[in-house]
Amino acid sequence: MAASAAGSPGTVAAMSDRCDSCGDDGPDLATVQRIYVVFDEQHQPADHRLADEFETWCAVCRVTYPHQEVSGED
Numbered sequence: 655m656a657a658s659a660a661g662s663p664g665t666v667a668a669m670s671d672r673c674d675s676c677g678d679d680g681p682d683l684a685t686v687q688r689i690y691v692v693f694d695e696q697h698q699p700a701d702h703r704l705a706d707e708f709e710t711w712c713a714v715c716r717v718t719y720p721h722q723e724v725s726g727e728d
């Protein structure tokens with residue numbers, strides 16, 4: 655019974671095992687795009703834009719900061 659050597663070091667998935675925001679290594683990490691809020695001259699939130707890169711966030715950061723979750727499909 656031959657075992658194939660799958661998953662050699664350095665070829666793991668792109669998703670990190672720590673939160674990119676706070677550094678926590680919680681069990682409930684998800685890939686998100688941060689949402690940046692744009693303020694006008696009166697310092698009121700006028701618009702928002704999506705970050706152009708993906709981050710890995712823990713559950714606490716996903717509750718605390720505006721973001722959009724990224725689905726698992728590539």
Ligand SMILES: [Zn+2]
Nearest residue numbers: 673676712715
């Ligand atoms: Zn976090």
